[in-house]
Amino acid sequence: MKGKDFLTLAEMTPPDLESVLSLSAALKKGRAAGAGSTVLKGKSVAMIFEKPSTRTRVSFQVAISELGGNPVSLSSSELQLGRGETIEDTGMVLSRYVRCMMARVNSHASVVKLAKASSVPVINGLSDLYHPVQILADLLTLSERKGRLKGLRVGWVGDGDNVCNSWAIGAALTGIHFVAATPPGYEPSGEAIKDAKHIATKTGAQIRAGTDPEEAVKGADCVITDTFVSMGLEAERDRRARAFLPRYQVSAPVMSAAKSDAIFMHCLPAHRGEEVTADVIDGPSSAVFDEAENRLHTTKALLCFLTLAPREFSKLRF
Numbered sequence: 001m002k003g004k005d006f007l008t009l010a011e012m013t014p015p016d017l018e019s020v021l022s023l024s025a026a027l028k029k030g031r032a033a034g035a036g037s038t039v040l041k042g043k044s045v046a047m048i049f050e051k052p053s054t055r056t057r058v059s060f061q062v063a064i065s066e067l068g069g070n071p072v073s074l075s076s077s078e079l080q081l082g083r084g085e086t087i088e089d090t091g092m093v094l095s096r097y098v099r100c101m102m103a104r105v106n107s108h109a110s111v112v113k114l115a116k117a118s119s120v121p122v123i124n125g126l127s128d129l130y131h132p133v134q135i136l137a138d139l140l141t142l143s144e145r146k147g148r149l150k151g152l153r154v155g156w157v158g159d160g161d162n163v164c165n166s167w168a169i170g171a172a173l174t175g176i177h178f179v180a181a182t183p184p185g186y187e188p189s190g191e192a193i194k195d196a197k198h199i200a201t202k203t204g205a206q207i208r209a210g211t212d213p214e215e216a217v218k219g220a221d222c223v224i225t226d227t228f229v230s231m232g233l234e235a236e237r238d239r240r241a242r243a244f245l246p247r248y249q250v251s252a253p254v255m256s257a258a259k260s261d262a263i264f265m266h267c268l269p270a271h272r273g274e275e276v277t278a279d280v281i282d283g284p285s286s287a288v289f290d291e292a293e294n295r296l297h298t299t300k301a302l303l304c305f306l307t308l309a310p311r312e313f314s315k316l317r318f
Contacts, residue, residue: 006122014173037067037304037318040303041069043070043100045060046101055267088113088114091113095117100120102125107127111124129192132169132170138294145222152177156181156225157254159240160189165188165189171200171205173199175204217254220257224266225248228244266281
C-alpha cells in the first residue's frame, strides 16, 4: 500500500516534521548505545542514481541496512532507463519488488513521474529543484546546536539552488525566519518561495529572498551556503564565479555580522576559497560534519515515517 512521497518537503505538516526530527534524535542516541531496529526486516529499498553521490548513497545504504532491510543500489546506466524505458514503467516495475524507492535525478520532473507511477513511497534524494533529505539533517543539526528551531534566524548566502529551495520550505514548517541572499538571476524558485510563504502563515515563520548578503546574515543564528557550481553546471564556472565572488562568499567578516554564537552549515562537497573560506568551514563555528553525520539518522527516521502506518510510527521507541 502506498504511503506518502517525499519530493520537496512540503508534503509534510509541521507535526509530521517534528515527529521525524524527534525520532531522528532518538535513533542517533540509540545507535550510540548500540540499539538496533527491524522496521525494514525482510524488505528492500531501491536507490536510483542518475548523479554521483557520497552522503546520499552511503547514508541511505547504511540506514536501510541498520533498519534490517536490503538496499538495492542502481545507476541509470544499469537499468533499462539507459536504453529508453520510461521512468513510469520503471516505477511500476520496481514498486512490485521493493517497499520504498529513493531517486537522485537530474530533472525534478523525473522523480515526480516516478512517484506518480509507483505504488510505494518515493523519496527525492536530490533533483535540480529540491534536496529535501538534506534539510532534515540540517534541521536536526540546528536543533542540536541551539536547543530549538522556532524563532531562530537563518541566513542563506549564495546560489538559490535546490538546497535553498527546500530550506525555505523547511524553515516555514518549523517557524524559522529564513532570509536568502543571491546574485540577481540566481534567485530561489518562485514556486518554492510561494509554498514556503503559504506554510509560514500558519507557523509564524518569515521567508524572504533578496540580493543583500549583509541583510541575510545580520543577527542570524546560522549561516548557510552551497557551491555555486552544482553538478552539471561546470561549463558555467567562469560566469558564475564573476557573479558570486567576492560578494557572495561566506568569510569571517560575513560571519561576524551574524550572532556571536552563530554556526555555519554547508551540505558538502565544499570548495574552499569559492563559496566559503577555509577559516570558516574549518573553524569553531562550523557544524558541517555533524550535519553530514545527521544524514544517516534523519534518513532512518524518514524511512520509518514513510513505510509504517501512522499508529505504528507513533509507537516507535529507541
